[in-house]
Amino acid sequence: MLTPIAYGLAIVLDVFILFIGARFLLAPHAAAAGYGVPARKDGDPAYLSIKGLRDLTYGVLGLALLAFAGARAEAWFMLVVALAPLGDTLIVLRNGGTRVVAFGIHFATAVIVLISAALLFAV
Numbered sequence: 001m002l003t004p005i006a007y008g009l010a011i012v013l014d015v016f017i018l019f020i021g022a023r024f025l026l027a028p029h030a031a032a033a034g035y036g037v038p039a040r041k042d043g044d045p046a047y048l049s050i051k052g053l054r055d056l057t058y059g060v061l062g063l064a065l066l067a068f069a070g071a072r073a074e075a076w077f078m079l080v081v082a083l084a085p086l087g088d089t090l091i092v093l094r095n096g097g098t099r100v101v102a103f104g105i106h107f108a109t110a111v112i113v114l115i116s117a118a119l120l121f122a123v
Contacts, residue, residue: 002119002122002123003071003123005119006071006116006119006120006122006123007066007071007120007123009112009115009116009119010062010066010071010074010078010116010119010120011063011066013062013078013112013113013116014058014059014062014063014066015059015063016059017055017056017058017059017062018055018056018059018060018063019059020052020055021051021052021053021054021055021056021057021058021059022052022056023052024048024049024051024052024055025049025052025053025056028044028045028048028049028052029041029048031048031051031052032044032048032051035051035088035092035101036092036097036098036101036102036105036106037091037092037095037096037097054084058081058084061077062074062077062078062081065077071120071121071123072120072121074120075116075117075118075120075121076117078113078114078116078117078120079114079117081113082110082113082114082117085106085107085109085110085113086106086107086110088106088109089102089103089106089107089110090102092106
């Protein structure tokens with residue numbers, strides 16, 4: 001019973017970060033607003049693209065690890081990659097974003113990613 005939940009949550013998280021990466025590449029200003037720190041209309045295109053590429057890479061790597069290396073490798077990946085939403089929490093707070101977005105989106109994501117890691121380690 002635990003295995004389908006662990007794998008399912010990992011797949012959902014990996015696909016979700018793929019979506020976020022694609023959104024930053026295709027609609028960067030809307031994605032930045034959703035992130036919690038809107039980008040200037042006439043600037044920041046390189047940084048928005050970097051964020052999109054980073055997130056796409058995380059999603060592809062997560063899916064590849066799950067498919068080719070197994071649950072334990074994915075668990076370690078999730079444990080390490082939880083640093084990104086924890087850092088995003090601080091970035092939003094330090095750059096004028098709201099506490100609701102910082103904790104309700106980014107910190108909550110970090111907690112869910114850590115839960116995913118724990119479930120995968122338990123498989």
